[in-house]
Amino acid sequence: MRLTALDAQASKLGLSVGMTLADARARCPDLMSLPHDTEADARELERLTARMQRFTPMAAPDPPDGIMLDITACAHLFGGETALACTAAVEAGYTARHAFAAHAAAARALARYGELSPPSSLRGRRPKQSRVVCADSGLPRGFAARNDDGEEIAEEALHARIHALPIAALELPEDAQSGLRRAGLVTLGDLAARPMAALAARFGGDMVARLRAVLGEQDSPMVPQRRAEPLRASVRFAEPVARTEFVLDVIEDLLAGLCRQMEVRHLGGRRFTVRLERTDGARRQLTVETSVPSRDPARIIRLFRERIEGLADPLDPGFGFDAMALAVTRSEPLHPAQPAMDGEGGVAAEGIAVLIDRLTTRFGRDGVLRTGPCDTHIPEIAQRVLPAMQVGPAAWPDLGEGQPRPLFLLDPPQPVTAMAGVPDGPPQRLRWRGHLHEVVRAEGPERIAAEWWRKAEGHVAGGAGLTRDYYRIEDETGARYWVFRHGLYEETGEPRWYMHGLFA
Structure with a gap:
């Protein structure tokens, strides 16, 4: 690994571009480096x-x-x-x-x-x-x-x-x-x-x-x-327009032309903005967004219809609109997709995207949420909630078949009283919510180390920097649980046990 760029302070210390990282750290032990x-x-x-x-x-x-x-x-x-x-x-x-x-x-x-x-x-x-x-x-x-x-x-x-x-x-x-x-x-x-x-x-x-x-x-x-030409279309009317349906028809005609331009440039729109100008100089702007790139005029015009119908302040044409402009203010690459032999390929995913678009148009960006993964391995903070328009389908990390996660996580993890082998044996008996559970099967541990570069996150008090040993257990009734021992015996003299999840 070699240095590719330096700041002024590093240059004064005698470091140079092309120097190996090992030599640079030998000369400057406190060197802070970032990947290029x-x-x-x-x-x-x-x-x-x-x-x-x-x-x-x-x-x-x-x-x-x-x-x-x-x-x-x-x-x-x-x-x-x-x-x-x-x-x-x-x-x-x-x-x-x-x-x-x-x-x-x-x-x-x-x-x-x-x-x-x-x-x-x-x-x-x-x-x-x-x-x-x-x-x-x-x-x-x-x-x-x-x-x-x-x-x-x-x-x-x-x-x-x-x-x-x-x-x-x-x-x-x-x-x-x-x-x-x-x-x-x-x-x-x-x-x-x-x-x-x-x-x-x-x-x-x-x-x-x-x-x-x-x-x-x-x-x-x-x-x-060359700067890309903006995706924009406009029209002026010889006579002022006062009917909302006619406005939607004109938007659909403008959309058809813009979608043909996007198809040539292999783009799909994510945000569409219409600006309406009244004869008295007043302006009105409508914006719709899609969760995935799209150049389907019918789908987009449905969103504009939903947007107009959901306005708290109705679209007042006054003496009529005499000009209209439509622009694609956000676009992303969208290449042609090969349809399935039965014609059903991608229908389910597209249907979900259409539903998200319509609900977001009706209730706003914060009205439809979606979970997304976080860059952490601590289970209770491994996901976050974001607007569905902001994130795509979640790309969750593949943990493999040997480390399944329960469908239901307790938030926060609940303390239990457990009897287990020392130093790192699985629980043999535990008491949770006043009921005693005899463990007949156990698998683990799956060790999750603490994130030393973070402050204490999660809900377990007093446990910053402690290791967790997770076990998948089954009691005499066949119920399966996900429990963990918080802290090793060399980290704390008396580790505590917590119930974190329930398997289906």
Whole structure:
């Protein structure tokens, strides 16, 4: 395991990206580390790229931590290239390094491997996370860019800076870089002075292609990230509309068009919003949600009908509505599903989803609840109640056939008096609610350790940090119970017993 990112304090301690975690902890025993979430980084990079589109429509992510901007004919709107880069970094909330060149590959190499300092406007700021922002100015030959201090950089000076870049800027495999260093080739200028044919014969055509791209001798196109078109439809009426049924018919027509758009984009709507505009300028907004992505107009229009019928304040058209807009304000991927041979596949699950949608529309988000699993193994807090619209079908952990759980849990667990073998034997006799139960069969223990990183949770008083030994027992009448001993004998001199569940 190696370090992938550091904060300012870790850098001051001498840690570096690429260092093994073991070496880092040997140097800094109190080091706090977190696992690298590559998916979260990718989502954040996409968000930042979308935000950069306010500066230029040509913005593309440069994984893992860069953004390419083509600011041709855009920089003067923000006070110049450097001012644009500084403003973009400040608004994004990150300390960034930036570079300018006539083509994307050179700007990327300069930003990542050039001797650059953070923009002056960001010095002294505490960075959330280091990011690299590459700017492609798209300038023709003979241009004059500016450096971080606002001084002009002639084409020849920038050409010299590119030639001074280390061979690491080509991002070749380590064995290829070692071969180049052994041959005495340290910078891109050293490579550019050699015949390209000889370099390709010895180090491969990929190295030559990367070198020519950075030097500007080969195109390095960028693919901008395009913002998805909003799912929205609107209509204006020649005459004001006052009938609710006509309004629902128009909503259904708009839904049909939006559902066709979602089908092409493999999306399904989760939240649909209708905005009605009256002739007197008043506006009315209606919103319905679905528990699963949907693009079925009939199903959605039923929800709007339920929504209108359940309004405490009836939909008052006044002198009539003269405009209407429908938007899908939340969508999720929805790919075509293969139907079953009998045509009944997924009917039960879809019926439950439709029922949840209708009840939620009628009674509100907090009117229909669903249990969901929690990330804990303590039984009494292993689930929570959430709005049915917020969570999907519960993905409960698979405990295996050897550790069944009772259908009915007591909340809180009830104390019992038990006679058991020492130190960790199952109960042989117990008294619960005034009745004596002789244990004829017992299975266990299933040991559940305390969660040392949490405070005391649950209902058993005075038991923070104690281990539980669970047993499945059966008494002489055939009734089956789930009991546990709270605490080991080495943890507490006198463990207590509790009844926690009843098996069917």
